[in-house]
Amino acid sequence: MTTVAERVDNAGDHERLCTALQRQRSAFRAEGPPTAAVRRDRIDRLTALMLDNADAIVDAMSADYGTRPRPGALFTEIMGALPVIEHTRSHVAKWMRSTTLLRPARLAGLRAEVEPVPVGVVGIVGPWNFPVNLVVLPAAAAFAAGNRVMIKMSEITAHTAELLEARAPDYFDAAELTVVTGGPDTAAAFTALPFDHLFFTGSPAVGVHVQRAAAANLVPVTLELGGKNPAVVGPRADLRRAAVRIAQGRMVNGGQVCVCPDYVLVPEYLVDEFSATVLAAWRRMFPSITGSDDYCSSVNDANFDRVVGLIDDARAGGARVNSVVPPGETLPDRRSRKIAPTLIRDVAPTMRIASEEVFGPVLSVLGYSTTDEVIDHVNSRPAPLVAYWFGPDDHDFRTFVRRTCSGGVARNDFAAQMIPSDAPFGGVGRSGMGAYHGKAGFDTFSHHRSVVGSDLPFSITGSAAPPFGAAMRRSTEFRLRMARRRNHRRLRRSHG
Numbered sequence: 001m002t003t004v005a006e007r008v009d010n011a012g013d014h015e016r017l018c019t020a021l022q023r024q025r026s027a028f029r030a031e032g033p034p035t036a037a038v039r040r041d042r043i044d045r046l047t048a049l050m051l052d053n054a055d056a057i058v059d060a061m062s063a064d065y066g067t068r069p070r071p072g073a074l075f076t077e078i079m080g081a082l083p084v085i086e087h088t089r090s091h092v093a094k095w096m097r098s099t100t101l102l103r104p105a106r107l108a109g110l111r112a113e114v115e116p117v118p119v120g121v122v123g124i125v126g127p128w129n130f131p132v133n134l135v136v137l138p139a140a141a142a143f144a145a146g147n148r149v150m151i152k153m154s155e156i157t158a159h160t161a162e163l164l165e166a167r168a169p170d171y172f173d174a175a176e177l178t179v180v181t182g183g184p185d186t187a188a189a190f191t192a193l194p195f196d197h198l199f200f201t202g203s204p205a206v207g208v209h210v211q212r213a214a215a216a217n218l219v220p221v222t223l224e225l226g227g228k229n230p231a232v233v234g235p236r237a238d239l240r241r242a243a244v245r246i247a248q249g250r251m252v253n254g255g256q257v258c259v260c261p262d263y264v265l266v267p268e269y270l271v272d273e274f275s276a277t278v279l280a281a282w283r284r285m286f287p288s289i290t291g292s293d294d295y296c297s298s299v300n301d302a303n304f305d306r307v308v309g310l311i312d313d314a315r316a317g318g319a320r321v322n323s324v325v326p327p328g329e330t331l332p333d334r335r336s337r338k339i340a341p342t343l344i345r346d347v348a349p350t351m352r353i354a355s356e357e358v359f360g361p362v363l364s365v366l367g368y369s370t371t372d373e374v375i376d377h378v379n380s381r382p383a384p385l386v387a388y389w390f391g392p393d394d395h396d397f398r399t400f401v402r403r404t405c406s407g408g409v410a411r412n413d414f415a416a417q418m419i420p421s422d423a424p425f426g427g428v429g430r431s432g433m434g435a436y437h438g439k440a441g442f443d444t445f446s447h448h449r450s451v452v453g454s455d456l457p458f459s460i461t462g463s464a465a466p467p468f469g470a471a472m473r474r475s476t477e478f479r480l481r482m483a484r485r486r487n488h489r490r491l492r493r494s495h496g
Contacts, residue, residue, distance in 0.1 A: 013182065013185060013186050013189045014189045014192075017150075017180065017186075017189055017190055017193055018193065020150060020174065020178045020180070021121060021150065021193050021194070021195070023174060023175050023178075024121045024148040024149075024150065024174075024175050024176075024178065025120060025121050025148075026175075027148065027175035027176070028118070028120050028121060028147070028148050033117055033118055033146045034118075034146050036092050036093040036096055039092050039096075039143055039144055039145075039146055040089055040092055042143040042172075042176060042177075043085065043088065043089045043092075043140050043143050043144060044089070045171045045172060046085075046136060046139055046140055046143065046171070046172075046177070047082070047085055047140075048171060049136075049164075049167060049168060049170075049171045049172075050078060050081070050132060050136055051078065053163065053167050054074065054078050056163055056167075057073075057077065057078070057132055057160060057163060057164075058070050058073045058074060058077075060157075060159040060160040060162075060163045061073050061077070061131070061132075061157065061159070061160050063159040064128075064131075064156070064157040064158065064159045064160055064299065065157075065296065065297050065298075065299055065337075066297040066336060066337055067292075067293060067295060067296060067297040067336065067338070068253075068296050068297070069293060069294045069295070069296060070293075071294075072252070072253065072294075072296065076130060076133060076252070076253065077130055077131075077132045077133045078132070078133075080133060081132075081133045081136055081137055083421045084137055084140075084421045084437050084438065085136070085137070085140045086421070087421035087422055087438055088140055088141060088144045088438065088441065088442070089140075089144070091144075091438075091439065091442075092144050092442075095116065095144070095439055095442045096116060096146075098113040098114060098115040098116075098451075099113060099114045099115075100112070100113050101113060101114065101452075108456065109454060109455035109456045110452075110453075110454050110455070110456060110460075111452070111453045111454075111455075112450070112451070112452040112453075113450075113451050113452075114448050114449065114450050114451070115448070115449050115451055116145070116442070116443070116446040116447070116448050116449075117146070117446060117447050117448075117449050118145050118146030118147045118445070118446060118447075119145070119147060119196040119197050119445060119446065119447050120147060120148070120195075120196035120197075121147065121148045121149070121150065121195055121196050122138075122139075122142040122147045122148070122149050122150070122195060122196065122197045122198075122199060122445055123150050123151075123152070123190060123191070123193060123195040123197070123198045123199065123219075124138050124139060124142070124149060124150070124151045124152070124199045124200075125152045125187065125190065125191060125198070125199070125200040125201065125202065125210065126151060126152065126153050126154050126201060127154055127201045127202045128154040128156035128157045128299055129253060129256045129257060129258070129299070129359075130253075130257075131153060131154050131157040131160045131161065132160065132164070134201045134224075135151045135153065135164075137436065137437070137441070138199045138201075138222075138436055138441065139151060139177070140441075141436050141437075141441025141442055141444065141445055142197075142199075142441075142445045144441070144442050144445075145441075145442050145443075145444075145445035145446040146446075147196070147197075147445055148175065148176055148177070149176070149177050149178075150177075150178045150180060150190075150193075150195075151164075151177070151178070151179045151180065152180045152181075152182075152186070152187055152190040152191075153165065153179060153180065153181050155181070155182060155183045155184070155186075155187070156299060156300060157299070158181070161179075161181045162181055164179050165179040165180070165181045188209075188213065191209070191210050191213040191214060192213045192216065192217070193217075194217040194219060195214075195217075195219050196219070196220075197219065197220050197221070197222070197444070197445055198210070198214045198219050198220070198221045198222070199221070199222045199224075199436075199444075200221065200222070200223050200224065201224040201225075201258075202224075202225065203225065203226060203357070204225045204226065204227070204382075204430050204431070207223045207225050207432075210223065211223065221433070221434070222426070222432075222433065222434030222435075222436065222444055223427070223432045223433050223434065224258070224425075224426060224427060224432050224434075224436075225258070225385070225427050225430065225431050225432040226258040226357050226359075226385055226427075226431060227258075227262075227357060227382055227383070227384040227385050227427070227430060227431040228262040228263060228355070228356075228357055228358075228381065228382075228384060229259060229260065229261055229262045229384045229385060229386050229387065229388065229406075230261070230262070230263060230264075230265060230374075230377075230378050230384060230387055230388065231246050231249075231261035231262075231263070231264045231265070231388035231389075231390065232264075232265045232374055232387070232388065232389050232390065232391075232400065233246075233264060233265065233266045233267065233270070233274060233390045233391070234389060234390060234391025234392070234394075234396055234397060235267055235371075235391070235396065236391050236392055236394065236396075237390040237391035237392075238390075238391075239270060239273060239274060239277065240277055241390075241412075242274075242390035242391075242412075243274050243277035243278045243281060244277070244278075244281045245390070245412070245413060245414060246261050246264060246278065246363070246388075246390070246414075247277075247278045247281040247282055247285070247341075247363075248281070248285070248414065249261050249388075249414030249415070250341070250361065250362075250363045251282070251285065251341060251361055252414065253296050254295070254296030254297065254298065254339075254360065254361055255358065255359060255360045255361040255362065256296070256298070256299060256303070256359050256360065258385055259385055259386045259414075259415050259417075259418070260358075260359075260414075261363065261388050261414070262357060262358055262363075262364070262384075263347075263363065263364040263365070263366060264363060264364070264365045264366070265366050265367075265368050265374050265377065266365060266366070266367060266368070267367065267368060267369075268367035268368065268369055271345065271365060271366075271367045274365065275322070275343055275345060275365055278343055278363065278365075279322055279324055279343055282324040282341040283324055285341075286324065286326065286341065287326055288326050288329070289325075289326055289329060289331060289338055289340060290326075290329045290330075290331065290333055290336060290338060295338060297336055297337040297338050298337040298338070298339065298360060299337075300337070301334070301337065303337075303359065303360070304332070304334060304337040304339065306360075307339055307358060307359070307360030307361075307362060308332050308339060309352075310352050310353045310356060310358060310360075310362065311323075311339075311342055311344070311353075311362060313351055313352045313353065314344050314347060314351045314352075314353045317348055317350065317351045318346065318348065319344050319345065319346045319347050319348070319351065319353075320344065320345040320346050321342060321343075321344050322342065322343045322344075322345075323340040323341070323342040323343075324340050324341045324342075325340045339360055339361055339362070340361070341361045341362075341363075342361060342362045342363070343362075343363050343364075343365060344362065344363070344364045344365070345364075345365050345366075347364045347366060355381075371396045371399060371400060374400065375399070375400060375403050375404055378404045378406075379403070379404060379405070382429055382430035382431065383405040383406055383407070383427070383428045383429040383430060383431055384406045384407065384427075384431055385406070385407040385408070385427045385431040385432065386406060386407055386408045386409065386410055386415070386417055387400075387404055387406040387408075387409050387410075388409075388410050388411070388414075389401075389409065389410075389411045389412075390411070390412055391411075391412070393411065397411065405428060405429065406428065406431070407425075407426055407427035407428050407431050407432060408423075408425065418437075420438075421437065421438055422437070422438035422439060423437060423438060424436070424437060424438065424440035425437040425440070426440070
């Protein structure tokens with residue numbers, strides 16, 4: 001039951017957010033589409049906000065997680081964002097240019113072009129697993145497209161959220177960039193605002209509510225979600241290399257990454273060898289866990305309990321569970337929120353881990369006999385954000401790519417699909433909709449507007465208006481007959 005105090009707080013959130021949105025929209029309308037120089041300057045100030053405060057950001061994340069390794073945080077949150085931002089910045093002026101259509105017709109007096117224009121104010125809802133990287137990258141794309149930006153930080157990483165909210169005014173006027181903090185009620189009020197575009201990164205379950213809230217105002221959305229990403233060890237793969245790289249990829253940020261491999265499909269006769277190699281790799285990587293600053297904690301008690309629950313449910317269902325626990329340590333440890341790297345075999349479809357995204361240091365291994373079996377397994381589930389393949393670029397790999405659906409495909413390395421700064425990043429189906437990074441991000445936050453003008457002495461489209469004379473009638477019927485004949489010829493050729 002909602003109390004009077006809660007209703008007052010909710011109303012206050014709504015009023016505060018509406019005021020912030022109106023401030024940005026008024027400034028956008030007064031300025032109009034900004035120049036390339038202004039867009040680059042905003043991107044530079046956004047980069048400065050991130051770089052100047054990198055040490056404080058890493059400390060805040062450590063406070064949020066309990067243990068989050070500094071080198072890993074710097075690499076993924078700060079340095080990992082820079083190549084995409086730099087690529088975006090360097091291409092702003094090029095991407096802003098109009099595209100000319102019907103070039104020969106210009107000589108006769110018909111001019112047609114498509115110009116990318118900013119949509120207005122973009123709302124960005126960030127996640128907790130990469131609370132800086134995954135708001136800065138879409139914000140840079142939105143600035144490149146000429147928009148104003150409002151960011152709702154995740155309340156789960158509260159220290160990081162409060163830091164960015166406090167530091168952002170040192171770099172931006174609130175009419176350019178506003179950072180919002182607060183809990184679920186604030187998030188609900190934020191997603192219900194009539195933005196010109198809403199960008200969300202998070203789970204599919206929450207994405208449903210975000211899209212529903214945006215739909216009330218017909219706000220277009222980009223959803224960057226997740227899913228159970230398969231890793232396939234091909235029949236001609238280097239087994240040891242594949243096992244080590246999958247073991248490493250599963251442990252990035254403690255497995256709390258939307259592009260982590262979630263389960264592995266291995267040729268039946270290699271399952272035992274593959275599993276032993278993964279476990280051995282984890283033992284080398286983590287001689288100590290409980291007291292190690294290199295081992296990332298679960299972000300909070302709820303995620304810790306959920307992941308432990310997935311392991312316990314699999315064990316209770318008869319799965320073989322192997323956890324790499326260093327000698328003398330007791331894991332999982334709820335105080336530090338650390339869970340040992342865990343490999344699970346003999347997973348049954350009824351087990352929770354067979355269908356739920358893990359988001360933790362747990363890897364399931366399944367055997368297969370043929371590539372067709374792999375394809376059927378992947379296609380019987382919602383499309384993942386990324387599908388991994390380990391092995392050569394051969395017929396099996398190309399068949400897998402052609403016959404499966406996923407946001408991206410990476411071969412022989414973790415997150416390889418994200419290496420090119422101009423490669424679109426995004427999901428499909430339950431793993432998301434829309435894309436960003438590079439020009440895809442610029443296009444996401446732009447409206448591509450057609451501008452066509454005629455200086456011809458006659459109207460091209462005037463023949464569509466009545467009355468219709470005999471010549472018009474004969475011409476229309478003739479064109480219809482010709483179109484039918486052309487199409488029938490094509491059908492005869494294609495069907496032999």
